[in-house]
Amino acid sequence: MNIKLADANFAIMLSNWYSGATLLAILLDQHADIICNGETFPFSPEDKRRYVCSCGEFIDECNFYKYTTQANSEDKKWDHKNYVILPNFSDIHLINKIILSPKRDSLLRYVLINYISGIKQKYNEFLEAQFSFMRNAIKFKNATVYLDGTKSITRAQMFANAHNEEIKVIHLLRDGRGFCNSFVKNNKLSKSDFLMAAKLWNDYISLVEQLEKKYKNLSVLHIKYEEICNDTNTALSKIYDHLCIDKTNTNQSFEHHVLGNRMRKNFDNRIIEDKSWESEIDEKQIVIITKKMKKYLKKYNYI
Numbered sequence: 001m002n003i004k005l006a007d008a009n010f011a012i013m014l015s016n017w018y019s020g021a022t023l024l025a026i027l028l029d030q031h032a033d034i035i036c037n038g039e040t041f042p043f044s045p046e047d048k049r050r051y052v053c054s055c056g057e058f059i060d061e062c063n064f065y066k067y068t069t070q071a072n073s074e075d076k077k078w079d080h081k082n083y084v085i086l087p088n089f090s091d092i093h094l095i096n097k098i099i100l101s102p103k104r105d106s107l108l109r110y111v112l113i114n115y116i117s118g119i120k121q122k123y124n125e126f127l128e129a130q131f132s133f134m135r136n137a138i139k140f141k142n143a144t145v146y147l148d149g150t151k152s153i154t155r156a157q158m159f160a161n162a163h164n165e166e167i168k169v170i171h172l173l174r175d176g177r178g179f180c181n182s183f184v185k186n187n188k189l190s191k192s193d194f195l196m197a198a199k200l201w202n203d204y205i206s207l208v209e210q211l212e213k214k215y216k217n218l219s220v221l222h223i224k225y226e227e228i229c230n231d232t233n234t235a236l237s238k239i240y241d242h243l244c245i246d247k248t249n250t251n252q253s254f255e256h257h258v259l260g261n262r263m264r265k266n267f268d269n270r271i272i273e274d275k276s277w278e279s280e281i282d283e284k285q286i287v288i289i290t291k292k293m294k295k296y297l298k299k300y301n302y303i
Contacts, residue, residue: 018182019174020225022260036147038260082129102153181277229273
């Protein structure tokens with residue numbers, strides 16, 4: 001299935017949790033040629049909570065979301081089936097898991113989608129809804145690039161399969177030790193969970209690299225959270241070059257429509273790197289998790 005986005009482009013942001021994705025989404029959304037609204041949608045069809053957009057409105061009442069999802073009338077309710085990050089394709093848990101797991105991007109997924117009754121139609125409807133949303137978002141802002149900020153590798157796999165033309169990918173990384181500290185702290189876990197967090201960090205980077213290797217239509221820029229914090233202009237310039245857009249068309253006073261963490265509501269353009277891990281993780285634990293993540297810490301020049 002090859003779906004075109006008319007004369008516009010779309011790009012994908014990939015990033016592990018607690019790695020600065022909401023910050024980067026807000027910064028990039030300030031560029032006149034880019035529209036990026038962070039997490040974009042609720043996480044699943046079961047998640048029917050009313051999300052609050054960064055503009056202050058519930059997403060089903062926000063002018064941006066009403067325009068982009070074409071829910072402009074009172075009788076058209078929010079489509080919980082298709083306007084989600086990832087849908088349910090089957091009531092059978094195992095089938096749904098195979099289709100949606102980023103680790104199962106294989107022939108089996110293709111067979112399930114194309115040969116089980118009803119799934120192919122649901123799959124195509126979901127993709128059509130997503131690409132329609134992107135086109136409408138670009139029109140809403142009069143931009144040229146829509147940046148999918150959901151961080152979902154499964155979505156990237158779906159888009160890469162559906163869109164044969166080049167897709168630009170921004171892979172945002174953070175020092176794994178900082179990730180582990182934020183993950184454990186924000187999820188109220190214990191010190192015994194640091195190794196589990198380290199594995200999650202390793203696994204995500206491994207999936208990104210597998211994605212880059214498999215899909216030749218993906219052009220990936222790897223950039224670090226620390227670069228964005230310490231030399232913001234240079235880091236953003238790299239991204240603008242990667243997206244082939246004008247570097248000077250920035251700092252526009254557009255209203256943001258970003259979903260993500262609490263930063264989306266109170267960002268004041270001050271960028272301060274979170275280095276709390278250096279004082280909050282004891283030295284012995286740092287040695288242990290550094291060893292666990294050594295391969296990618298070394299590859300991306302963190303050690």
